[in-house]
Amino acid sequence: MYLNDLFSSSSPIKVKNMPHLVAVDSRKISVVIQGPLYRNLSPQRNIFACIASVRTHLPHAEVIVSTWCHEDTSTVEADQLIMSDDPGAFVDDAGNQININRMLRSTLCGIQAASRPYVMKMRADHNLTSPALAVIGQPDDANPGETCLFETPITTTTLYIRDPERLPMLFHISDLVQFGARDAMLAMWEQPLFERDALFNDKPSRNPFGNFIGYTSARMVAEQALMLGVMHRSGIDARLARPCEVGLSNLKLWDSVLRCNFRVLNHHEAGVDFPERFLTGSHVLKTLYKATDIHQLRSLDASGYRLRIARIWLNQYVLTCLRPGWWISSATIVLFSISPTFAKRVRSYWRTFRKVAHAQSYRV
Template identity: 30%
Template structure:
């Protein structure tokens, strides 16, 4: 097992909380303090934006990045933004600055509660044919979506990640996503039949999590290109999952020692996510036994996508009926 001094911790994102705010609102301060407490001797890198108030924060290295800005999801409504390029800039610059053997990517509004994640580093050593990293990167089940339950491929969580520094640099040293064509792939009136978030009606080419993995694997000659974020090309369904199982371990928050901000608590009960138990079963099937049925898996995803469409259609119909009665 590595020592805590073997880690660089990249705390990335905006600074949450001013020096005069009450303690519960100083999320970035709590984040940095948790890294100090549970990883003594680690290199702490704060990668944020120029002009941020940091006088009250404890870190070893400060990166003040130029803000690339966000892209609005809709032409007619600029109240909600895709901030993936912000995430890429702050994370990429942070991991490229890391000097220790391992690097952790930690959002500036999250925090650690223990260092149990270290038990899983280098633990799983069997592989299939899609190994990109030297060792698997640990990530959270939170936001890691199972395409059997929601029609989205290779949606691996970017909230928390930890692995060999060389692997983290490979993962995050990627081009910025082209904008606005990534966030607004289609006009607002375009209908995506298997919309994953029907009440949001996104028109993305890639979700944030998808773009990161697509851009990383493209450097290794793996083709995960999609036309839109819920596209399910039959030949890429099993492929996309195999690349994830070969390169990540999906861990529960308590296994990682990770706490999310309160606004993300709803994600803990999301029925569309992988679980660690499921990851272990897939690891055994794909990498140990190597006896998976790719055709059946892809067929299952396609069928469940059809059921998902029907379920959302019924939900929309009931919603419209309630609105008419009101």
């Protein structure tokens, strides 16, 4: 009902390649800043800078900080402070932390506390540069067989929604910033915490063939786990045996879910100042969808999908030597198979050199 009121009382704003988007008044918005506060990350990137940016660009929004009981919240000026027990992270075979349960708990607790009809989800190491993300699109007229998870679509950005023709990963939704009706955001994030056996296979994969993830036993990455979780709760039994598994039926399903349930803005046009480490790898950014690519998925027919899956498999299994991500993935398999300790040291130096090390040592 929020969307009907919004479209009847407002004029659609013009957003490049995304028709029928409507700006939402900040009086109707709760902004949930979830996870660690990054108090000392840098003068320009911390909880205080984040809140200030929200106050500047969404001046009447309710600001909710949802973080952990051990975080220092002194002098944090928010409308609500939600303190939760930290559920911890999973650690994969290569020593990477997978923070899906942290993200689920802090985000959900913040959304549940929201008192406004629309909710924006973001992190303390992000800043707003405009209100561009605070837009809502009307649902499409769903074709038979298409899957609608939410009554109204959720707005997000292309960072990191992988184009499987460039990096073979399905169900890889962007979890950094999202905006939507409170009911839709609850449907997205109201999931039980994951058990380890739901995310990991018994042993790591050492097969480099078609593998762009490297040395890990993870069955799916956090973004995939989030998306598959909400789909399972809607009765859709999609599964992955490994993160880079791509089949025709899952490809069609993911294209339909992405197109019907999300309105995606190009990340550089979304009014969000993302951490520098997310934007430094040009070869990584080239693996992302563009907003126009997602909009055009609707036009694919059976022959179009046969051509699409052929291109994906060609890039995944034949032209891998042309993909920098595959060489990096294969190097991790070799190094971790020889010496995990040495491999972690090399990876840490590599990430520090390329300025992609994770803040607060979530990835080291």
